[in-house]
Amino acid sequence: MKKRPYWLIGVVAAVIFLLVLFWPRNVVDDSTGTESSSDIKAEYDAAVKEQQQIVMPKKDSLDIIDDLYKKDKITEEQYLMLSIQASYDHDNLDPKYKGERPKRYDNSYLLRHLRLKFDTLSPDAQDALRPFILMPDDPGSYWYFGQKKMSILERLSIVPGVTAMDNPTKTGDKYTVTNNFGDAFNGKAALMKTALDEAYEKYRLLGMKEPKDWVAVYIHDLSASGDMGEEMFGMSNGTSRCVILIDKKNEGNVLKSVVAHELFHCFQEYIPLKSYTNEKWMWESTAVWAEEFVYPTHDTEHVYADYMFSTLGSDLLDDSQGRDYSSYLWWFYVYQKDGKTGTAVKTALDDAGSKGMKQALKDRKGIYDEIKEYALWNLNNDPFRYYSDAGKFPDKQPLMDTNLLVGDDQKTVNVNMGAGGMIYNHYFLHSSIDKIKFDLSTTNKNIDPGIGVQIVYRIGKTWFYEDVSDREELVFCRTRPPEKVDEIYLIVSNSDLDSSINTDFRIDTSGKCKPEWSGFTMYQWDHSFSKSVSDQVISKEQSAFASFSDRGYMISRDTLIYDDEADRFILKDQRITYRYETSTSVDYGRGCSFIWERDSSSTWGSDFIKYDDEDSAPIRMVVSKDDPLAYDVREHALKDPKNFLNYKSYAGWYKVPCDPFDGMQSGPPILYEQKDQSMVSGYGEGFNHDITANMSSDGKRISGSGTGMRVIDDLNIPVDIVVDYYYG
Incomplete structure (x- = not known):
């Protein structure tokens, strides 16, 4: 050194x-401040209204099929057949597997799973699914330009398209770009080449392994699946190479970010990850982060923020309900903590390649403090906003339980969070409360070493923060101006990536304080x-x-x-x-x-x-x-x-x-x-x-x-x- x-x-x-x-805000404000009950009630009503605007994402058909597969209710072959149909022929999917129509960024992870397991499938399944692993310039490929998209489960023959492909434009020795849509799309093809150059150089300088062969990139019509892009390894004459399909509807900065996302998948192929069949979370979350890494002002990654802020209580590594994409937020946090060099994300990917996704995260130094800190960052509310972005970070808050507490009352609050999850409770305090005590005797680090407990509270106009993970109780005497708390956020996190936590804490507002x-x-x-x-x-x-x-x-x-x-x-x-x-x-x-x-x-x-x-x-x-x-x-x-x-x-x-x-x-x-x-x-x-x-x-x-x-x-x-x- x-x-x-x-x-x-x-x-x-x-x-x-x-x-x-963790900086306390407005600390020089000498006003302990007093708010009337009507002021507190108005603030409480506004907070409740804001929470009511948060919509939990619904499970789509792919989530339902994934869940059945993880529970061994369907075979791997059934999983692949059903997932392909849910993605590309949703209308004909068996109703018992139907949820919301999938609206995914891409199906790269699914196509990779298919390619890796293709040789283990039955002959009938191979016949039905082979079109999805062939190169786009193969007339038998589902991706062949002009191909009529027919139901793969009905095993209808693939009719070759009649439109000839333009000669691909070779860009150095790294990739080709093929435009099958005429001169009107030449501008998009040129923009894609620019994005490929910019993203490739960023990944190379980060130290990621480069693809061994040139990458085939196509402007394509992906309207059948609704995907923005696809990345796969296409088969041709017994060999394969990385193939990227970019939907023709993408424009401007979105187009460039989609290219960066799919090219990152190509680089991921050469790590490779420990498993491509159960580490979708790692695969997609880091690819969404790559959009920020290459184009920090585009803000395209933040389209998934709603999914994350509404599901923070789930397992950290949960890949359902769009969390495989929205978990880019974890890497955004790690990236910023690392000084935005990108090396921490690259190291995590390398570690996942050698020992698996979960073990790579569990072995991170200080994972307990990281998850606890990540929980505080995700409060994302004035004055506790920690994310910095060259563009604009979303003005989102976690889904949380918001309550108006009154005097002479006692209540028990359930704490139920997934492995690596975090929950938020928001309280406004009525003027009738003289003393408030939080009994944390069953929710603290001494009871379970994975539990982190943090409190953010407001006295007058001044906000304070405390880490109370080791505490068994927390008391405020509101009859004393320095303790006259008006608003509280109580944040509980679980750094155990193997086990969920179901416990509780108690709130008592019936007591009085001695002078x-x-x-x-x-x-x-x-x-x-x-x-x-x-x-x-x-x-x-x-x-x-x-x-x-x-x-x-x-x-x-x-x-x-x-x-x-x-x-x-x-x-x-x-x-x-x-x-x-x-x-x-x-x-x-x-x-x-x-x-x-x-x-x-x-x-x-x-x-x-x-x-x-x-x-x-x-x-x-x-x-x-x-x-x-x-x-x-x-x-x-x-x-x-x-x-x-x-x-x-x-x-x-x-x-x-x-x-x-x-x-x-x-x-x-x-x-x-x-x-x-x-x-x-x-x-x-x-x-x-x-x-x-x-x-x-x-x-x-x-x-x-x-x-x-x-x-x-x-x-x-x-x-x-x-x-x-x-x-x-």
């Missing part, structure tokens, strides 16, 4: 690869900048660019005990949430040699700590020497932060070998990555500050704010600090 250039620490930018995770001091101290910082470093790069690329970022926050929600002898406040207990991220990057803006370098690290965690010994409990505030109604705020370090803090780092570079004479690429790309995930022993740098909080005239509130400083090498990073405690 090359050492980080010495100047990187001083070169700082808004790092496009640093994730804006005591409580509130929070919050630290938040965000420092980043960038500049050109062309003058510091030997080859003097004008586009060489470096960036650095350091950001984080720590929130401690405390219950305090007043020590009247020393006129100070000590901690009785605290709920603490911490996150710190730093990143450096260099992009050299060149076609070969070193392309980029990255370094990043994250430290994060949440915990609840109770201090039983007042003599050794940390001091939060002590009376000021200058003013008896003011208190100096103390910073303290936890005794054993390693018990709850996690650490993850990444270092890597990407290099394309150069010929020393002509400066052109001279070998396959090289990716070096070093990843680490381990526990850490402390917070790192502290917060140097001199903050004083003032007591209100009625003696029931102590609050203040100011700026501290983090010192890293020669950088002084400002830290915003807010303190707010209340007696009640």
Whole structure:
């Protein structure tokens, strides 16, 4: 690994690869705010109305047939026959297998399954299905231009088309493009060639194995199936090659994205995946992601967002109801987390090729935290929007249970989610609630190591986040302004990819809180900048660019005990949430040699700590020497932060070998990555500050704010600090 250039620490930018995770929003808003019951009811009604607009996708005929096959209710041969008919002759499909008419992007995975299992089929089935594995220039092929599409299950003879094929246009040694529709489609053929060039180069530079032979690409009429494109291996004279069919109705950016999608399938063929008969999720979800990878401003991948946001509670690897396509969202998340280099997706595909799709995901470092974080990202609601897109990311929210909670009530909430699934509960709190307690004793990480529990809540205009996965209960005393919660999202996730979870938690709004001091101290910082470093790069690329970022926050929600002898406040207990991220990057803006370098690290965690010994409990505030109604705020370090803090780092570079004479690429790309995930022993740098909080005239509130400083090498990073405690 090359050492980080010495100047990187001083070169700082808004790092496009640093994730804006878990940041509390509007934290400087001093208004605890109070909302009337009518305001809360109006917000609740609006949220319910929004949820009513979410439509769950219905199962189509292919879903029904897939389900029967997975349950061994039909044979593999029956599965292939029925699936082909459902796709290309739906009107004549037996009614007992009928659902919604399939509206798939393509049937590439089905056609691959057919090709791989063709030799095991009965002679009658082979006769019926052979037209679907022949090259489009074979008169016996279903795909032959001008072919009359007849029912394969009736085994009618295939009548050769009478329209001669134009001579295909060879594009280098990589692919041919054939246009059978005359001069009117020459523009589309040219656009397809452009897309093939652009996508092929992106996949090659990503380090994917290239197709061994040229790819045959056709403009085609796919109206019978409604597919946008198809990819398959066509058979011809005992040999086969990758074939792409692009429906003639596709236009503009959609046309280019469909080409990128289907070409990615060709590259997938050469990994190859561990199994092509039960890993459709991996096959299609990564191909939809490839549309974003090649054309980040087209936004064609987001057409599947509705399917995903309405089915997040299902198994992560569920491939029904369009989830094989809509699960591109998982790879969109992984891609962004990886700094949008694409290497994480490529590595996942390679791993799936060697050990299978599910095992590849289970072996990912930190999969528990990834799925939990993915669940938070998918809340996708202001102010918790984390997805960044060169185009426009969809304004979608998960399907969730929305309720208006009232005082003096108790309820049990069922938590039923698939393997790798996540569920969302949304609550508005009526003014009649003095105290709300969430009993999580049967829904926490200690009960089931796969469970993650996160809470996002609003007090007045300020939003807060806590990871409460290890907690058995969560309590808010709404009679205290710093805890007067108006709105709550409770997110439960399951990182176990083998087993579903069916449990519950309980909500109690009948209690009252005893008067005591409580509130929070919050630290938040965000420092980043960038500049050109062309003058510091030997080859003097004008586009060489470096960036650095350091950001984080720590929130401690405390219950305090007043020590009247020393006129100070000590901690009785605290709920603490911490996150710190730093990143450096260099992009050299060149076609070969070193392309980029990255370094990043994250430290994060949440915990609840109770201090039983007042003599050794940390001091939060002590009376000021200058003013008896003011208190100096103390910073303290936890005794054993390693018990709850996690650490993850990444270092890597990407290099394309150069010929020393002509400066052109001279070998396959090289990716070096070093990843680490381990526990850490402390917070790192502290917060140097001199903050004083003032007591209100009625003696029931102590609050203040100011700026501290983090010192890293020669950088002084400002830290915003807010303190707010209340007696009640």
